[in-house]
Amino acid sequence: MIFGTIPKQLPRLFFGPDAVAFVEATRYVGLNVRSTHRHIFADHYLKKASKGRAIANTVLGLQAVIGSLPVWDARKLYMALIDPHLTHGCEISLDTDLNLLKELEDIQHEFLRRVLGLGKCSMLTPLFTETGIMPIRYRRLILALSYLKYLVGIDDDTRLVTAARRDSIALDAAGADSWMRDLKAVFQSLPFECPLPPPPSLTTAAIDDLIKKLKVAVGEYLQLDIDRWDNPKLYLLRGRLEPDTRGRLVQKSIHLRHYLSVTNPDHRKTLTRLLLSSHSLAIERLRWTDARRPRIDPSERKCRLCRNAPETPEHVLLICAGDTSLIQLRVTFMTKFKLDVPATPPLESMPEIEFLKRMLFHRETIGLVAKFAYEVMAIFESKPMHQPASPLHWLIQAP
Numbered sequence: 001m002i003f004g005t006i007p008k009q010l011p012r013l014f015f016g017p018d019a020v021a022f023v024e025a026t027r028y029v030g031l032n033v034r035s036t037h038r039h040i041f042a043d044h045y046l047k048k049a050s051k052g053r054a055i056a057n058t059v060l061g062l063q064a065v066i067g068s069l070p071v072w073d074a075r076k077l078y079m080a081l082i083d084p085h086l087t088h089g090c091e092i093s094l095d096t097d098l099n100l101l102k103e104l105e106d107i108q109h110e111f112l113r114r115v116l117g118l119g120k121c122s123m124l125t126p127l128f129t130e131t132g133i134m135p136i137r138y139r140r141l142i143l144a145l146s147y148l149k150y151l152v153g154i155d156d157d158t159r160l161v162t163a164a165r166r167d168s169i170a171l172d173a174a175g176a177d178s179w180m181r182d183l184k185a186v187f188q189s190l191p192f193e194c195p196l197p198p199p200p201s202l203t204t205a206a207i208d209d210l211i212k213k214l215k216v217a218v219g220e221y222l223q224l225d226i227d228r229w230d231n232p233k234l235y236l237l238r239g240r241l242e243p244d245t246r247g248r249l250v251q252k253s254i255h256l257r258h259y260l261s262v263t264n265p266d267h268r269k270t271l272t273r274l275l276l277s278s279h280s281l282a283i284e285r286l287r288w289t290d291a292r293r294p295r296i297d298p299s300e301r302k303c304r305l306c307r308n309a310p311e312t313p314e315h316v317l318l319i320c321a322g323d324t325s326l327i328q329l330r331v332t333f334m335t336k337f338k339l340d341v342p343a344t345p346p347l348e349s350m351p352e353i354e355f356l357k358r359m360l361f362h363r364e365t366i367g368l369v370a371k372f373a374y375e376v377m378a379i380f381e382s383k384p385m386h387q388p389a390s391p392l393h394w395l396i397q398a399p
Contacts, residue, residue, distance in 0.1 A: 025043055075256070090143050116131070117268075123276065168180040220253065259271055262367050264370070316380055329376065333368070
């Protein structure tokens, strides 16, 4: 295998009496390497993506036999069977090519969406903030830093790995390509601020501190996406607090949420879709546009039952009075809920969104809330969605 410029006339090489064949690609210590691609590990990304996808589909295919996988079990299967393929070789092959990395990210995104019961166009951030699984891009980087910590901890000048680490730092200092230079490029491409200290200062303690800072930065970056003022979809996820090991309420950006422990899969998925804005209500569906319909203002995405307010999760669960069966269902639910949570304040005492968040906060009643959400959505999905009239100028211009 030849790296760099290939001569027009290849030399003849022998290993003893046997001629050595020149190849473009080979497998070396478990990694697929190709000398004729601008990224020598491109084949490795593609092969591991193929294996990871096959295993992910096999795990998801179990649901046809045993029913919907509980999220906790799906997480275990993901980390045991799929994650090893998505992270294989990440200590050596740093993610300098985001197109190759996307091959791995797509598998993670599709698996988590299907486990949660979300659509293929659902937002990516909640896939991680709700399941407690780290985005594969940052997980691979954390593992690479752990490998660097291992290398730095080897204090033996006679070891080849020590010489390789020092050569990598020297090549980077000289402006040449090296593993350390790739690591710098990966940190520079991060979508948030997390600087890599100068290579000579990277001790084991410094790397431990860097890994902690990176995990915090990832959590803050994901939380920032939820809290963005121009993100109208994830408002029900804002301002949440989770108990820590001491029972204190703190913000946890990446955490397995309690509502995903609801045992009934239909109830769990309905509640998840409502929280993550992957539902069938008008506030979400009329956000979409096509050649026959313009974008409809949120205030015009009226409730299909009462036509008095936008059809939002808080409206359909707590306010809408356009159907007698819905009203009776809500009265029955609120009676049970207040028996379980006697300190529940009156609905009129706070905004509907805040009241809904309080309902979702109580772990002991989350199954009851999920069942109520499922039954409410069954009523709404049995009725056609209200379609506001299109403006005259749009009807004239439409093909």
